[in-house]
Amino acid sequence: MTIFSKGLLLLMMSPLFLVGQAASLTSENHEIIKNEIKHSFFLAGPNFTGIIGEDGEEIWDSGKKSARDGYVLKNGNILICWADEVREYNKQKKVVFTYSRAEESMELGTAVRLSNGNTMITESGSNPRIVEVNKKGVVVKSVPLKPDTDNIHMQTRMARKLPNGNYLVPHLLAFAVKEYQPDGNVVNVFKTDLAELGGREAENWPFTAIRLENGNTMVTLTHGNKVVEFDSNGKVVWKVSNSDLEGTPFVDPCGAQRLPNGNTVIASYGAQKGIKLFEVSPDKSMVWSYEGHRAHHFQILTTNGKPLKGTPLK
Template sequence: MKMKSTLKVGLISFLLIPLLLAGQQSPSSISHSFFIAGPQFTGIIGEAGEVVWDSKKPSARDGYVLKNGNILICWADEVREYNKKGEVILNYKRSEEDMEFGTAVRLSNGNTMITESGTHPRIVEINKKGEEVKSIPLQPETDNVHMQTRMARKLKNGNYLVPHLLAFAVKEYQPDGTIINTFKTDFAEFGGRKAETWPFTAIRMKNGNTLVTLTHGNRVVELDAKGEIIWQIDNSIFEGDPLVDPCGAQRLPNGNTVIASYGAQKGIKLFEVDKNKNIVWIYKDHRAHHFQILTTNGKPLKGAPLK
């Protein structure tokens, strides 16, 4: 019988740890504050578990606290930026009823990058006035609007990294829409397409590798420049099956990885693993589609929030 590595301290051990504050538990005394874009709550949770800020509009898909303290949030029908007073200073709405926005990211030049799924799927960049300044056509290989794409990111070389769920592919696009690289995620060792290892979030890291969450496949993988798996986690190594439709992910400066189990109706909603696949922190309250860790034990995370 195969033994799971559990939560390394063990699920039972985790349950014996006193609740830190409103849903956070950690054998290493880790406490985070973080932004959540989720189905019931979209806002900021403090390290003490308190609601620091509430957008009053649930069901967000993506969002970030920006360097200037403003908050950028993406819903399926619109993208908003709030200033520190809670005022909406940027509002970009979909132009067609059947269109869906998937993500919104503030770029280094001040523009905002948004993914639009629909009849003509694309990435659009808008300026501070909400005016379109760039459009990049996408090739999701499906007419299913909801399943065309999710968490796209712009790379330092000016290209775009885009996960396409039903294409089982993370594609790198040039600004003219040309695809120059594709990482397939229907890995034979996981069972091929029957395993539904749809790519959801794809993050190009400083070491050149790419971190990808594979939603229905309940896996997270790190791929090298050739698309080969060099690190991965799945529920076979844990007790309690914490990976439930993993969507959002974030690689922290210390090398740990935080993952959102979007499909978890009960139990763990966010959890953090170290390089050795030990679970070192969990959060059990609000479900998260995407998130952003902001502080750890009172200290702001090093580096730009959008990395």
């Protein structure tokens, strides 16, 4: 059994999960109000890192705060990245995998379990790089990065490996998302300091970059308080910001996830009160929100009792 199949082993231990018809949004149907959608999700945040049930209750707690990234894996284990280490927990909450930074000045930024069983991790520091680590925690591949800054904390955040073997990496102070080949060669760049987005003055620092199934790239712009979608040529084809929504829910957005129904969930990491996570439809209507713990990143697990299918686009 896994979190993604046969009853949601971890999640269904709680009575919080109400099985219902999953809400869907199409261009003909936007008549959905917030209380018709319920999500459970993994949350990596400054005050809590664990799993939140569909009614907002904590149902699994890692016991360690200030996580940056994480995934609930298909086998039910949970992979979590902190600045100093990466851990994988099994269903008994035993740590079954660890990887630690080599120096205190380094920062680990993200961790992704690859299809070959290795784990991809970003390391910021004097020699910023992506590493792929085997099950024993041994580095088996290293990809040098070009963040255009010596500011370790601002070099990079949520990197992801693409199906073609390349790596999609946001670099905050470079105002760019760069696509790297395994040898470190940059083959594509998505600029976030475009004039139409407000230029560098808008501080459109790219934080999470996601390659979508249609080939576009979705990027959260943290200080710029926007989420944008670029086509393969770097042209902005979709954008949502506080100007599109009531109540200014964008407050330093960090994590994001594109759902199978086309909606986008966004984490307002900087929000000290009010909305911390929210979901918008393609027409920029807010259809769900969460006001509990702050979220750096997250993973939506279920909608109205039904697990999300496929690889999470986050």
